[in-house]
Amino acid sequence: MLRIGWMTIITMLSLAAEPYVVITHPQSAIDTLSKSQLRMIYLKKRRFWNDTKLVALNLPPKHMLRQTFEEDILQMNHSQLDDYWIREHYKGHRPPYRVESLKSMLLFVKKVKGAIGYIPASKVDAGVKVIYESRL
Amino acid sequence: MIRLPLIIFLCFASLLHAQDTKYELGRGVQVGSLPLYIGGYFSIDYEHSHGKIRKLELDELAIMAYGEVNQFSYMLELEAEDVYNEVIGDEASEEVQENFHIERFYINYDFNENYALKIGKYHSAIGFWNRIPINVLRDTSSNPMITSLLFPKFTSGIDFLYQTQNKYSIALDTMIQETEDLDKIMNDDIYNNFDVDKHYGLGLGLQDGALNYQFNTGYFEVTTGESYYYALGALKYEDPKFTLQAEVGTQFDEDGSTIPYIGYVQYTHNLQEHHQAILRVESYKDDNTGFKDSFAVIGYTYRPLYPIAIKGEYQWHSLHEENKLLLSFSVLF
Numbered sequence: 296m297l298r299i300g301w302m303t304i305i306t307m308l309s310l311a312a313e314p315y316v317v318i319t320h321p322q323s324a325i326d327t328l329s330k331s332q333l334r335m336i337y338l339k340k341r342r343f344w345n346d347t348k349l350v351a352l353n354l355p356p357k358h359m360l361r362q363t364f365e366e367d368i369l370q371m372n373h374s375q376l377d378d379y380w381i382r383e384h385y386k387g388h389r390p391p392y393r394v395e396s397l398k399s400m401l402l403f404v405k406k407v408k409g410a411i412g413y414i415p416a417s418k419v420d421a422g423v424k425v426i427y428e429s430r431l
Numbered sequence: 432m433i434r435l436p437l438i439i440f441l442c443f444a445s446l447l448h449a450q451d452t453k454y455e456l457g458r459g460v461q462v463g464s465l466p467l468y469i470g471g472y473f474s475i476d477y478e479h480s481h482g483k484i485r486k487l488e489l490d491e492l493a494i495m496a497y498g499e500v501n502q503f504s505y506m507l508e509l510e511a512e513d514v515y516n517e518v519i520g521d522e523a524s525e526e527v528q529e530n531f532h533i534e535r536f537y538i539n540y541d542f543n544e545n546y547a548l549k550i551g552k553y554h555s556a557i558g559f560w561n562r563i564p565i566n567v568l569r570d571t572s573s574n575p576m577i578t579s580l581l582f583p584k585f586t587s588g589i590d591f592l593y594q595t596q597n598k599y600s601i602a603l604d605t606m607i608q609e610t611e612d613l614d615k616i617m618n619d620d621i622y623n624n625f626d627v628d629k630h631y632g633l634g635l636g637l638q639d640g641a642l643n644y645q646f647n648t649g650y651f652e653v654t655t656g657e658s659y660y661y662a663l664g665a666l667k668y669e670d671p672k673f674t675l676q677a678e679v680g681t682q683f684d685e686d687g688s689t690i691p692y693i694g695y696v697q698y699t700h701n702l703q704e705h706h707q708a709i710l711r712v713e714s715y716k717d718d719n720t721g722f723k724d725s726f727a728v729i730g731y732t733y734r735p736l737y738p739i740a741i742k743g744e745y746q747w748h749s750l751h752e753e754n755k756l757l758l759s760f761s762v763l764f
Binding site for chain 1: 459468472495498499501502504506541563565763
């Protein structure tokens with residue numbers, strides 16, 4: 296049991312320390328995104344890229360990579376983000392779509408043209424296009 | 432007319448369908464896997480005015496349903512105002528109002544990243560305060576006078592939006608109303624601050640980092656025949672520690688000025704997480720009614736959770752009989 300616990304902690308720490316990339320569908324018209332553009336997309340202030348509807352994806356709230364991404368890109372803590380989405384609820388807007396794992400994130404991005412997600416840099420494969428690289 | 436019991440029934444029916452979904456306060460709930468989210472809000476207010484009148488009100492009670500499918504999105508918000516109203520010490524004054532009104536009911540279509548068209552009844556895209564006017568989300572229990580005297584709060588018609596997000600964010604709204612208020616399909620009483628049947632408005636919003644600017648101008652006609660022009664300028668600066676916000680405007684008709692000036696400046700300080708102190712100074716001159724007033728509002732808001740607001744404020748008016756204490760408890764669900 297102790298060994299499994301340590302393994303989990305080591306995996307989580309390595310995920311947090313590893314650089315991440317933001318990915319999209321290979322046929323997407325997006326080539327690169329700046330931090331501020333990503334921020335607009337993940338706050339749903341920008342919901343289209345030309346004519347394509349964007350589908351921003353999030354990992355579960357307690358996932359280390361999500362926390363790293365939100366601190367780096369959104370520059371908002373958990374409480375500020377909660378406040379933001381509660382205000383958006385009144386405007387009729389929902390938070391980014393949630394997927395349960397990195398595997399689901401990759402599959403979703405490969406299938407949906409407007410999908411945008413984030414994964415550790417080491418998980419990138421030929422089926423996705425990298426549009427942002429973190430400098431962690 | 433839509434009555435309170437029917438709304439409660441619809442809420443429970445929706446929640447039964449939504450029982451598999453994890454509910455979070457202030458975020459609504461999805462009905463099954465449909466593109467339909469249900470939420471709502473309420474507000475209980477207590478007012479003690481200078482003339483010793485003490486009032487207790489269930490001021491706002493509303494239900495919202497919204498969702499999106501591809502490039503379409505929709506919103507239905509039904510609200511009952513002054514649901515229960517009692518002057519303390521005068522039991523004969525007790526009033527119960529069960530009718531719900533259409534606060535918002537629209538369909539929005541996004542053509543692409545730049546253009547969107549909204550058809551139905553919506554909050555007029557004017558200034559900052561009017562866009563999120565419900566008690567639980569606004570800064571104080573009271574609303575600035577500019578939001579009730581200068582322009583129609585709601586527009587029933589179309590809103591054509593052009594927006595661009597590059598170095599600066601720009602939003603240009605064109606509002607057109609050529610019919611009576613949409614709420615009149617189910618109610619005879621007026622559910623807007625002006626009973627308008629024509630409204631043409633233009634709005635330009637600019638965002639440059641923490642600075643937001645908003646300019647509006649427009650023309651509206653009320654059903655009794657009078658017509659007015661208005662112009663408004665607004666500025667908001669947001670910092671993690673504080674927010675500074677101001678809106679000023681003027682209104683006139685063909686014979687001259689009707690409201691020569693009206694506006695407010697508000698400073699909101701984030702004392703610590705969950706606690707805010709607010710100072711607002713307002714001034715206006717209304718030639719329609721002959722009122723001229725300047726006043727200060729000092730308020731305090733505590734949010735144990737963001738969708739729950741407990742607020743207190745005191746207003747000092749140049750018209751002393753208008754001084755009042757306001758307390759409120761409001762929840763978004």
